[in-house]
Amino acid sequence: MTPVDATALRRAIPEVVGILVRRGADFASAEDAVQTALVRTLERPLLEEVRDIRAWLVTVAWRAFLDQMRSEAARTAREERLAREPEVGPVPQRDDTLGLYFLCTHPILTSTSAIALTLRAVAGLTTRQIADAFLVPEATMAQRISRAKQRLAGIPLDQPGDLSRVLRVLYLLFNEGYSGGVDIASEAVRVTRQLAALTDEPEVAGLLALMLLHHARQPARVVGGRLIPLSEQDRALWDVDANTEGVAILQSALARDRLGQYQAQAAIAALHADAATAAETDWVQIVEWYDELLAFGDSPVIRLGRAVAIGEADGPHAGLAALELVGDDVPRYHAALAYLHERAGEVHAAAAEYADAARRATSVLEQQHLLRQAERLRPSHDLD
Numbered sequence: 213m214t215p216v217d218a219t220a221l222r223r224a225i226p227e228v229v230g231i232l233v234r235r236g237a238d239f240a241s242a243e244d245a246v247q248t249a250l251v252r253t254l255e256r257p258l259l260e261e262v263r264d265i266r267a268w269l270v271t272v273a274w275r276a277f278l279d280q281m282r283s284e285a286a287r288t289a290r291e292e293r294l295a296r297e298p299e300v301g302p303v304p305q306r307d308d309t310l311g312l313y314f315l316c317t318h319p320i321l322t323s324t325s326a327i328a329l330t331l332r333a334v335a336g337l338t339t340r341q342i343a344d345a346f347l348v349p350e351a352t353m354a355q356r357i358s359r360a361k362q363r364l365a366g367i368p369l370d371q372p373g374d375l376s377r378v379l380r381v382l383y384l385l386f387n388e389g390y391s392g393g394v395d396i397a398s399e400a401v402r403v404t405r406q407l408a409a410l411t412d413e414p415e416v417a418g419l420l421a422l423m424l425l426h427h428a429r430q431p432a433r434v435v436g437g438r439l440i441p442l443s444e445q446d447r448a449l450w451d452v453d454a455n456t457e458g459v460a461i462l463q464s465a466l467a468r469d470r471l472g473q474y475q476a477q478a479a480i481a482a483l484h485a486d487a488a489t490a491a492e493t494d495w496v497q498i499v500e501w502y503d504e505l506l507a508f509g510d511s512p513v514i515r516l517g518r519a520v521a522i523g524e525a526d527g528p529h530a531g532l533a534a535l536e537l538v539g540d541d542v543p544r545y546h547a548a549l550a551y552l553h554e555r556a557g558e559v560h561a562a563a564a565e566y567a568d569a570a571r572r573a574t575s576v577l578e579q580q581h582l583l584r585q586a587e588r589l590r591p592s593h594d595l596d
Contacts (some may be wrong), residue, residue: 217265221253222336223406224266229333230308231270233369237277239315240361245277250274251338309334310410314373315364317381325360326381329387332357334406336398345394371486378407379419379474386423397427408461417465418475424458425481427451438589439577443490455485476501480517495525512542520548528555546572547582554589563589 225246249272308313316330328346331337337345343353360401386400404420432449434442440446462478480501485495505511515538523531531552538545550565563586570582 218254220265221250221269223402224269225250225336226309226312226334227266228269228273229312230369232273232277233308233584235274239364239367239369241277241280242273245280246273247332247338248276249273250336254338260514293546308369311369311371311373313378313407313410314371314375315367315369316321317366317373317378318364319374319377320363321343321360323381323384325356325363328353328357329360330381330385330403331396331399335403337394337399341394345388345396375411375413375416379415382407383419384459386426397430402426410552414465414468414470415472415474417461418472418478420467421458421462422474422481423463423476424454425478425485428454428458428485434577437577439581442484447488450485458482471504473505476505476508480575484542493524495521499525512538515543516548517541520551523552523555528552528596532556543572543574544569550582550585559589 222492228249229239229242229246232245233239237245246269249269252272253269312334315328316333317326321329328342331342331345332339339354339357340350340375342357343350346353381491382400382404386397386404388396388400401420401423404416404423408416408420428451429442429445431451432445432447435446458478459482462475462482466479478500483494483498483501498521499518502514502521506518507512516535519531519534519538521531522534532549535545535549540546540549546565546569550569553559553565554562566582566586566589570579570586573579573582
């Protein structure tokens with residue numbers, strides 16, 4: 213008897229769903245059956261050693277699917293046909309995992325539904341884990357996933373999909389970070405790594421590199437319950453292996469000379485990773501990469517990051533001028549404004565903007581950090 217390898221099980225789930233669909237199950241029923249098999253397995257503390265965990269999971273999931281069919285109504289001709297399929301036998305080598313990525317991120321779904329379905333059908337998390345991550349009741353998340361699968365009814369698993377939408381959903385998934393006891397960012401890295409193995413697109417590699425480079429900073433981002441900004445992080449705490457791998461993947465992708473937005477974002481992250489200290493950061497080159505990013509779309513979020521970079525490269529007044537091109541309703545606008553005012557020596561304005569930014573913050577850690585920044589500056593300007 214050996215402990216259940218939860219990671220290996222979850223890694224096999226996309227393929228197993230595809231196998232059940234090819235055997236005749238519709239996507240919704242196949243995904244439900246695989247989820248049932250996953251939960252049953254995880255509930256068992258020990259599992260007899262098996263040579264092929266994928267084949268074993270196919271067997272358990274197929275039995276669960278047949279149980280579902282039998283419990284719905286009297287046997288029909290369709291059920292009798294399905295029942296004749298072997299429960300145990302050779303597992304076909306065709307891999308429908310890429311199709312599952314496309315299906316779970318289909319344009320018919322909202323981003324929220326696509327993220328939830330990707331976590332369940334591709335990442336192999338249970339509904340309870342996903343609900344915990346999004347801080348909603350399990351029943352609520354179950355309904356959300358069920359509605360998403362209903363909307364996908366009739367869409368074949370092998371239908372060509374939009375890879376850019378898959379990348380967008382995975383990017384949003386990574387940004388969920390860590391909440392509810394589930395490391396969603398790590399799951400995003402894992403399924404993006406899996407996607408990179410299935411495709412030969414430099415933008416997939418670029419997204420994986422971006423995730424690795426940002427995830428490498430995680431140990432230094434929150435220390436003692438406090439949010440630590442990038443410029444103040446202890447870089448000795450950064451994950452060296454993740455940084456090294458991220459840079460190598462990015463260099464390989466850039467060598468393909470098919471630049472995309474995720475590669476450009478990863479290049480900015482790589483420049484931060486390359487600097488031994490915040491003071492050694494090559495801000496001039498970072499501004500150049502922001503200009504490359506703007507060529508892919510004039511985003512106010514990108515302009516915000518560019519303004520801060522210009523403030524570092526050319527001085528705070530140049531940064532403030534660049535910030536004028538960004539609307540004040542953009543997230544973290546007031547935090548950037550406060551930082552640049554402080555750099556310019558305008559302490560009173562900086563304190564007020566930090567306080568305003570704290571009121572607009574969407575996370576407790578960020579709010580607390582901004583309030584500390586405001587309090588830090590108040591004694592100085594109160595003496596004026």
